[in-house]
Amino acid sequence: MLAWLTARGTKRRRWIACGLGVGLPVLVLLALVLACLINAWSVSEPDWHYQLRPSGSGHLINDSLFEERLGRFQAALRIPTISVDARNLNESALEEFKNFLQTSFPRLHGGNEDKITCEVVSNYSFLYEIKGSDESLTPYLLAAHLDVVPVEEDKWNYDPFEAMKDGEYIYARGAFDDKHAVMGILEALDYFLFTKNESVKRTFYVGIGHDEEVSGRQGAAKIAEVLHNRGVKTMDFVLDEGFVVLTNALPGVQVPVALVGVSEKGYAEVSVSVDGVSGHSSMPPKESAIGIISKAVSRLEAYPQPHFFDSSSVEYTTLETAAPHSSFLYKLIYSNLWLFKNIVSNQFLESASTAATVRTTTAPTLFNAGYKINVVPSTATAYINHRVHPKQTIEDVLEYDREVIGDSRVNVTLNTDTYIRPHPISPYGPDSPQYKLLARSILEVFPQSFVAPGTMIATTDTKYYLNFSKNVYRFAPTFLDIEDMPRLHGHDERIRVENYREVVDFFFRLMVNANQVNARPLHVHARNEL
Numbered sequence: 001m002l003a004w005l006t007a008r009g010t011k012r013r014r015w016i017a018c019g020l021g022v023g024l025p026v027l028v029l030l031a032l033v034l035a036c037l038i039n040a041w042s043v044s045e046p047d048w049h050y051q052l053r054p055s056g057s058g059h060l061i062n063d064s065l066f067e068e069r070l071g072r073f074q075a076a077l078r079i080p081t082i083s084v085d086a087r088n089l090n091e092s093a094l095e096e097f098k099n100f101l102q103t104s105f106p107r108l109h110g111g112n113e114d115k116i117t118c119e120v121v122s123n124y125s126f127l128y129e130i131k132g133s134d135e136s137l138t139p140y141l142l143a144a145h146l147d148v149v150p151v152e153e154d155k156w157n158y159d160p161f162e163a164m165k166d167g168e169y170i171y172a173r174g175a176f177d178d179k180h181a182v183m184g185i186l187e188a189l190d191y192f193l194f195t196k197n198e199s200v201k202r203t204f205y206v207g208i209g210h211d212e213e214v215s216g217r218q219g220a221a222k223i224a225e226v227l228h229n230r231g232v233k234t235m236d237f238v239l240d241e242g243f244v245v246l247t248n249a250l251p252g253v254q255v256p257v258a259l260v261g262v263s264e265k266g267y268a269e270v271s272v273s274v275d276g277v278s279g280h281s282s283m284p285p286k287e288s289a290i291g292i293i294s295k296a297v298s299r300l301e302a303y304p305q306p307h308f309f310d311s312s313s314v315e316y317t318t319l320e321t322a323a324p325h326s327s328f329l330y331k332l333i334y335s336n337l338w339l340f341k342n343i344v345s346n347q348f349l350e351s352a353s354t355a356a357t358v359r360t361t362t363a364p365t366l367f368n369a370g371y372k373i374n375v376v377p378s379t380a381t382a383y384i385n386h387r388v389h390p391k392q393t394i395e396d397v398l399e400y401d402r403e404v405i406g407d408s409r410v411n412v413t414l415n416t417d418t419y420i421r422p423h424p425i426s427p428y429g430p431d432s433p434q435y436k437l438l439a440r441s442i443l444e445v446f447p448q449s450f451v452a453p454g455t456m457i458a459t460t461d462t463k464y465y466l467n468f469s470k471n472v473y474r475f476a477p478t479f480l481d482i483e484d485m486p487r488l489h490g491h492d493e494r495i496r497v498e499n500y501r502e503v504v505d506f507f508f509r510l511m512v513n514a515n516q517v518n519a520r521p522l523h524v525h526a527r528n529e530l
């Protein structure tokens, strides 16, 4: 054929050859564009997700006690349960918080042992057991933590422990992370057991840790031990803090996405240090220990760890799930990730929050060097906090660090005591009843959102509960606009007042739904019934 076309011949043959040379690639390109457009036009919310959407809306707890609940929440926020490090907790605040919970929810803390028991663990953490009537059903666990990170008080526009309500928001340390969950779960539990008088079939547990922000070793780790010693070996699912209902987080998506953490990045503390020469600051060496480590840290920031985004990444599914809820341009991109994955990956690297989902992050957080202005110190150490992407081993990460630093004088050392490997991926999608239960409860309270899986970028207490279940989820029913991200662990942390109502509703719905064993899901309707 080729010989026929290229052989010297008639003008017509040359035209055909030329036409095929140009025309074929154009045809292929047109077919490709058409295929992408068809994918984008035909993308729609999967039936299983659609069917979980409620047919009605409105708040689910319709009693007149919201103001009272809000007052209790504010009272909880006023107690400064700050964790600085594992040996520096605010014990008097923790004691106060313990008394506060016991007096705020008397029905949960005694006198109703036929329904609920509460054990105080390691002095300040709480483990509640709500006994179900059907012992054949696997229990589940709801987790939260009552400690908060410290504040830079002078940087706040509001007193971080006053819990000021400005009409729309409540401002306080812990409003978002994580006292809304502590109080929301207990409010829902009290309502579920004593106002609605629900008869509990499936046993469940509530574990509230008091030191999550500094490792969780006294709180959640001990709660897990108590459960284990009681003979609890398996949980149907575990739900702890994590991702949230996000707005403006995914490019091209205007609809809020309720992101459920189905896995969690690893956690590594790495020291970068040098042992050099000390001396008089009037005759400094060419390269001081401080200079060497500064250069090393600067290179680690300039050459970040590699990024990963392909069809085996959870984030790939996040975006495929987002496709039906996107603008047309992004429908085109998210429904054709096989073609656009590199563009998407590069776009993700542009913002700190999305970049954190596709790579191991490198955060220099502490720097120790020097002790006197006219002494050149012989040592300097910087501490790097890595959050390890599931596609990398810690060995890969350290090797990359050493290569980037490229200086044999610099020691890169992992703190093996605190290292936590990335968590396994919990099932998600239509084949997971536990994920669907969660999705259904989310959609009942946030019907305007869609539910998608993600890899949690920060750590949670779930690391201590992994042995209990393969269904471990990290989700808090709070709204967060991407612009508000710096408020987490930052200044002017806040939660919308109406959102707190949704928090209580969500935990109540979850308790109701998890109790409907083998029942048909509520409100299921076929697409064409609407």
Ligand SMILES: CCCCCCCC/C=C\CCCCCCCC(=O)NCC(=O)O
Pocket: 177, 212, 213, 241, 242, 243, 244, 246, 249, 315, 318, 353, 354, 357, 454, 457, 458, 459, 460, 480, 488
């Ligand atoms: C493809 C997905 C894009 C997602 C963009 C990421 C948005 C991040 C949203 C919410 C994060 C909320 C984290 C709050 C939990 C913090 C837990 C914590 O502080 N743990 C301690 C620690 O990690 O040090």
Ligand SMILES: [Zn+2]
Pocket: 145, 177, 178, 212, 241
């Ligand atoms: Zn937290």
Ligand SMILES: [Zn+2]
Pocket: 149, 177, 213, 489
């Ligand atoms: Zn936190």
